[in-house]
Amino acid sequence: MILTKFHRYKPTGIVLLFALILSLSTYAQRKKKNDEGTQASGVKLREAEFYFTEGEKFFILEDYAKAILYYQRTLELTPENGTVHYKIAEILARSSKQDDLLKASLSIEQALKLERKNKYFYLLAANIYSSLGRFDKAAQTYEALISEIKGTEEYLYELASIYQYANKPDEALKVYNRAESIMGVNEISSAQKQRILMDQGKTKEALAEGERLIEAYPGEERFVMGFAEVLSEKGMRNEAISYLEKFLQQNEDSPNAMMLLAGIYRDNNQEEKARPLLLKLFDNPDVEFSRKMLILGTYSAQISMNRSKKNADEDQEAFAFSLFNKLEQTNPTDANIHILGGDLYLSSERPREAQREYLQAIELGEVNYEVWENLLYIDMQLEQYDQAIVHADQALELYPNQRMIHYFSGYANLRKRHYKEAISSLEQAKKLSNSAPAFVSDLNALLGDAYNATKNYELSDKAYEEALAFNANNSVVLNQYSYFLALRKQNLEKAEKMSSTLVKNNPDNATFLDTYAWVLYMREKYKDARKAIERAVNSGNANATHLEHYGDILYKLGEVDNAVKQWERARGLNANSEILNKKIANRKIYE
Incomplete structure (x- = not known):
């Protein structure tokens, strides 16, 4: 519900001071009639004027505690002055405390008893009642204002708003009709x-x-x-x-x-x-560039949603790009249009074109953080790790405390086998991610791999353990951790337990079955290892490593001819393995 705001009228200090002087003068006239011969009356009024002036000074300086003290001193000398009651109410009304608001309502009520023709008194009273939730009193105040003071019909809109807040729509309608009867x-x-x-x-x-x-x-x-x-x-x-x-x-x-x-x-x-209509609008140079961008943004969001639901609309995408091309032709050097182009291509699952647009935006000017994150995401998607490292370094100059940039840098360096750089970036990402435990778990998984590659096995195991503490069924960690323990021939019982859990959770995954088989092999459980590796080989997703491991297990079981056959199959998938060629030539394994 859109309502007009309650007015907070703040008359100038000069206006109020003039009002006070007039009221003091009137008060003086009454005093003169009662006690014409005394000089004390004049002194008292001058003192009241002084206190009020001081109060106004501190009010302007926003030192309301001192201001209200001076107003109260003024009131002690001139208790029938409506302006002073108003000023006290105005200060109290600034508070959000219920007690202060109640005191404010008492002060403004006293002001209105003393003076019925000052519209500012009514407006402040209505505001105070509204703050207290006393909409009935606020409505009565606006009605009184309009009745008492000519030319205040504009406040009918405030009155109608009050009725709407009070959930009295019929009353609000009546007031709006009254307003229209006067103002059309x-x-x-x-x-x-x-x-x-x-x-x-x-x-x-x-x-x-x-x-x-x-x-x-x-x-x-x-x-x-x-x-x-x-x-x-x-x-x-x-x-x-x-x-x-x-x-x-x-x-x-x-x-x-x-x-x-x-x-x-x-x-x-x-x-x-x-x-x-949209084509006509995009051809109209008078239509604001930002509004055209907004339209394209809605298309980008719609395309992304359709793609996520596997419901791509190629016709819609083609039209969106026709609008984009119009905008790009008229604004080729505007970085924002290329950012939007990148978003549009990314939504349409066209990463190379999106990458081109984002890079062009970066060349043209300063871009926001999301552009860098999207660009790095695309680098990862395209497995362009060298570019990702360069882009991450550039982004970190602008956004050194963004954890995702450190993450992308760490991941890219890990894939490029730059292990020290990977560890540095991943540890920094971890420091910046205290409030994201799931993300920290992912970082620990990568750190486990990186530390293992540098033979810092203590830190590698620690990272894997921390990852598993968050999610004991993390398949990636269970696989890596158990496999590396097997290669090191350390803590093999733990490795078997983890890899067993792994294949229970993923019974058809060839890689995980191979890991389990290799752990069993290292524990010299060759028959059990054979069962596991044959499940991997027969899954239809076997690779050279799986076949080589199959041959090694068969060799340990004494089936040398069969072992050589599997090694030859493995060589067919990986002809450049020196150790594999040696196994075949000499018909034995090398450990």
Whole structure:
């Protein structure tokens, strides 16, 4: 519900000081009649004026504690001065404490008892009552203001808003009608009446209100658009479309209405009707570049969603790129259009084109962090690890505390076997990820690999253990950890337990079955190892390593001819293995 804000009128200190002087003068006249001969009266009034002036000074300096002390001293001398009561209420009303607000309400009520013709008193009172949630009192205050002071009918809108806050829509409607009877049909009252009527389910009446406004201002684009937006929000898209189409027939060069209509067409699954309008808008140089970018952004999001659901719409993607090309042709040196192009290509699963656009954006100017992260993601996807290392270094100059950049750098260096650099980057990513335990677990998995490669087995095991502490069934960690323990011939019982869990969780994974078989081999459980490796070999996904391990196990079981046969099969997949050629030539294994 869109409501007008409550007014907080702050008269200047000069106005209030003048009001005080007038009131003090009146007070002095009364005192003179009662005690004309005494000089004490004049002294007292001058003292009150001094205290009020000091209070105003500290009020301007925002030292409200001192200001209120001086106002209270003024009040002790002139208790029937409404302005001073108002100032005290104004300070107390700044607080969010219930007690202060209640005190403020008492002060402003006293001010209004003393002076009924100051609109600022009413406005402050209404604000205080609203803050207290006493909307009935706030409404009464606005009614009193409009009744007491001529020319304050504009506050009917505030009164109507109060009724809306108080959940009294019928009262609000009456007040909006009162406002229109005085000030005529206007955008504020019409829009609010439409929303109230829609919320009440009075669709016909709401439509009639919208039509009244449009009829009163037939060429006013924003009124038609506002009405169409209300209709669309309420699910009445066909009606919204009808009004916009009618308006555009008479005002065909209205880009705002055209853009809104195109959006509603798309929301209403009428993409074919939206496209001619969008092409026209993109050809119009007067349409803001940012608005065209926004439209393309919605297409990028839609394409990404469709792709994630395996429901790619090639026709939609082609149209989106036609819009992008128009925008790129007219703004070739704008980095933002190339960022959007990168997003669009990435959404369309075209990583190489996305990479090109992101790199072009970087060349043209400073880009946001998300561009660097997307670029590094693409580098990883394309397995361009050398580029990823370079891009990560560039990104870290701008964003040194972004954990994902350190992660990408670490991963790329690990894949390139730059182990020291990988460890440095991954450890830094870990330091920056205390609030992301799942991500830290992934980092520990990579650190386990990196430390193992540098033969720092203590830190490698520690990293793997920390990863498993977060997720005991992490398949990658169970596989790597158990396999490396087997190669080192250390803690083989633990390795067997982990690899056994691994194949229970992944019974058809050839790599995991091979790991389990190799752990059993190292434990000299050759028959059990044979069962596991044959499951891997027969899975249809066997590689050279699996076949070589199969041969080694058969050799240990005394089946030398069969072992050589498997080694030869392995050589067919990996002809460059020196140790494999040696095994075949000499018909024995080398450990």
